[in-house]
Amino acid sequence: MHAIDRNDFQLSVAPMMDWTDRHCRYFHRLLSPHARLYTEMVTSAALVRGRQLRLLEHSQQEHPVALQLGGSEPQELAVAARYGADAGYDEINLNVGCPSDRVQSGKFGACLMREPTLVGDCVKAMRDAVDVPVTVKCRIGVDEQDEYADLQRFTETMIAAGVEILVVHARKAWLQGLSPKENREIPPLDYERVYRLKREFPQLSIIINGGITTVEQVQAHLAQVDGVMLGRAAYHDPYLLALVESALYGEPLPERDDVLRHMQSYIEAELARGTSLKHISRHLLGLYQGEPGARGFRRMLSEGAHLPGAGWGLIEQAMAPRRVAA
Structure with a gap:
């Protein structure tokens, strides 16, 4: 396993279905030389069983760029992770936060937060298969599983599996009754729960995600956690990436x-x-x-x-x- 430079995760753009394709990532890279970019979620089944390796296409200009995988079968995820690493991705990320019906029916995404042991097995299989970092993106809770102790146990299991970087969307997910869009807006944000996670697990790099829309908010979060992941704000107002880049890294603002x-x-x-x-x-x-x-x-x-x-x-x-x- 290559050593992880935690500073590489200070700023990132979230994986977003139908949005963060290779064209979007190329554009975002022009606005932010340092941001870590993520693919849309690619299912392990599409790569391993469907042999849709075209889904791994990306340009060299995108680096550092991570492949986000969806799945719940450890060996299949291991093979998919290997495909991703062989294709040149700098990180493999496991989706444990998407609440869509399609994802639930495939037994991956946010429903996996109920099965931390299985997620740990998936992570371990992926880490054994590749030399690049294997990370996890999750929610702070799911349905009635909404106590801090549940997130704490999930995190402990991830650390035991070898996770060093955890991306946490600071909203819980409702798997029934809310659409994916509503799940990004209706459950209240709880940043303090993510901050507490960092205080209690200082050895873990915590990246916070959810509702972050300004340079000032990015800087405030970075006083509490290791990194900030921007989502819809970076897509709808992409120049925000250049503003954050300038504030964090001193890069001149481009026209x-x-x-x-x-x-x-x-x-x-x-x-x-x-x-x-x-x-x-x-x-x-x-x-x-x-x-x-x-x-x-x-x-x-x-x-x-x-x-x-x-x-x-x-x-x-x-x-x-x-x-x-x-």
């Missing part, structure tokens, strides 16, 4: 237009291999959030990116009136 222009060669290469512009441009829509002309930029891309022949020229057109408005 939004320059970030977009750095996407040109990537976009043109992707279009040449048959990728539709809409699959890339959808991740760019929030770049000018709160800036003059932002609405027109979003509208032009949203209305034009799906049309036949749409290419870099559309993005140039979308930028032009925004510059006039500024």
